[in-house]
Amino acid sequence: MAIIRFLESIQSALAADQVISDPDRLTIYSHDWWPLSAKLRRLGRHPHLPEAVVFARSEADVVAVAQAADAAGIPLTPWGLGSSVTGAGLPTRGGVMLDLSKLVGEPALDLVNHTVTVPAGVLGLTLEGQLERSGFTLGHSPQSLDRSSVGGWVATMATGQFSSRYGGIEDLLVGFRLVRADGEVLDLRAHPRAAAGPDFRQLFIGSEGTLGIVTEVTLKVFPKPEHRLVEAFRIPSIEKGLAAIRQISQSGLRPFLVRLYDASEARYATRNKDIGSPVLFVGHEGLREVAEAEHACARRMIVANGGASIGSEPAETWLGRRFDFSTVERYLDATGGYAETIEVAGDWSTVGELYTAMTTALAPLADEVLGHFSHIYPQGTSLYVILLGHADTDEAAAERIRAIWAAAMDATIGAHGELSHHHGIGLARKPYLAAQNAGVTRLARQIKSVLDPKGLLNPGKLFDV
Incomplete structure (x- = not known):
């Protein structure tokens, strides 16, 4: 054998x-x-x-x-x-x-170039703690920081809760080492930018181990911000909230925190079951004068769209528990309980339609459908939907999760959204890739046949047949 x-x-x-x-x-x-x-x-x-x-x-x-x-x-x-x-x-x-969990070691911090190099198996939270003790931060803070590795971030094209300021892993990545299917080692980096042909780093970011295995990663680091301020606002409608965060992004402001919750999720985010409206968290950090000036500008835009401040406490409390995944875990641990988190993305011109399509399609499939927008760009934003429910049995719960994915992906394709913003494709989204772009699927399979001609690396994933 x-x-x-x-x-x-x-x-x-x-x-x-x-x-x-x-x-x-x-x-x-x-x-x-x-x-x-x-x-x-x-x-x-x-x-x-x-x-x-x-x-x-x-x-x-x-x-x-x-x-x-x-x-x-x-x-x-x-x-x-x-x-x-x-x-x-x-x-x-x-x-x-x-x-790769034992592929670990001490970080090599470059104080001149503001980079850090670590083996791919290093836990995100461990690395962030080591950097903080040296006066730096990654600026990359996914909810899975305490259970994900730096190599995994590259493989899945991850992003963090503060991406509106620091960017996703593709923005933070300086370079990495990678082992191909036949054992050849590639060293891919730019110092700080290279125009000697295509940027081959982009070929492997988000490839989920189907084109190579990441062994070492070099990331940008940032001095710990000297000042931070956050504020929460009641918002009259999702439409007004989207208008406010679009204006913030397109004006060139760089808040580290932007989270617009619909009325359903606002009850959880603020821990106030009577909140009754969408809520927006916004925060800025960095040099004190710059952070305060940017926050004042963002505040003005939010108020102009009907926002009313409810102080800093709701956002500060959320920051203290932002890695908490226990609600989803509690549902999954119960007989018949199910929960799902699905993130997609859309342009500003279509994301409102995407939100309506998603929540409408998913409402019959769960007891609660919660939605928020938490990563903003000049051209659009992510949409994150959380579903919580109970079925009679675990078998029924599993079937419900399958139905949720089918409804969510069909709704996203119908509203011209992106199938994933930061959780990757895996097995959950794979059946829908070809439906979104058949031409890209054909090209990706051609690339796979060159880099992994025997089809041995993480087979059955992404664009693999």
Whole structure:
């Protein structure tokens, strides 16, 4: 068997404790944080089992595993910290899971160029803590900061809660090292910008391990801001709120915090069940004079659109609990409980229609449908929808989650939105990619055939057949 040939060939390169083949331990790797996967775990179903798991402790380990998998013709699925909420790291064709969680080390902080270089398996929260002790910050703060790795951020094209100021991972990334399917190592970086042909970094960002395996990442860092101020506002309608945040973005202001909640989610965001209207959180940070001037300008735009300040406390309280995922976890842990988080994006001219289409299509499928807009650009914004509900059984809950995805993706395509803003594609969105752009699908498959001619890297994902 191919897996036996692989294990035999890798024995000399790795220690015995770097390989797992025990069936009970393998089931851990057949589930991530995708809510559908969580319900299948409760049902005792493990549809995405690897045949073996290998831990990489160095880039050399990754090279050795890739070469052995290539020689044996066996699928190789990279696994970061398992925090994907779309099934991006689940093996679809057995084979070997390459666990990168032990690919860690001390950050190399460059005080002159304001960059940091770390191995791909480093936990985001660990890196942020190390930088803060040196007076810096990543500016990258996804809700999964305490359960995701820097390599995973690159692989899934992640973004953070403060992206309206700092940008997504594609903006923060200086360079990275990557191992191809045949074991070749590529070093991709720009100093600080390169025009020697195409920017090949962009080819691999968001490729979810289908084109290569990230082993080391260099990111921008920023001095810790000397001043921060936040404020919350009641907003008369979603339309007025969208107008306000569009004006803020298109005026060139760079708030670190922008979160526009519809009336349903505002009750949770403010912890006030009687709030009764949409709510907008806005915050600015940096040099004191600049932050205060920008906040005053943003405040003026919000008030001009009917906003009324309710003080800083709601936004400050949210900042203190912004990594809390417990509501979703609590629903998923209950028999018949289900929850889902789906983020899409749209242009300013169509995002209102997208919000209406999404919430209308999803309303019959959950007890609560909550919506907010939290990443803004001069041309548009993200839309994040949270669904909470209870079914009679876990089986029914799993079916409901499947129905939710179908309704959400159909609504997004119908409203000319983007299928994903920052959670990636994984297994959840894969069936809808070709429907959004058949031409891109054909091109992506051609690129995959060149970079991974045997189709071994994370097969069954993205544009793979």
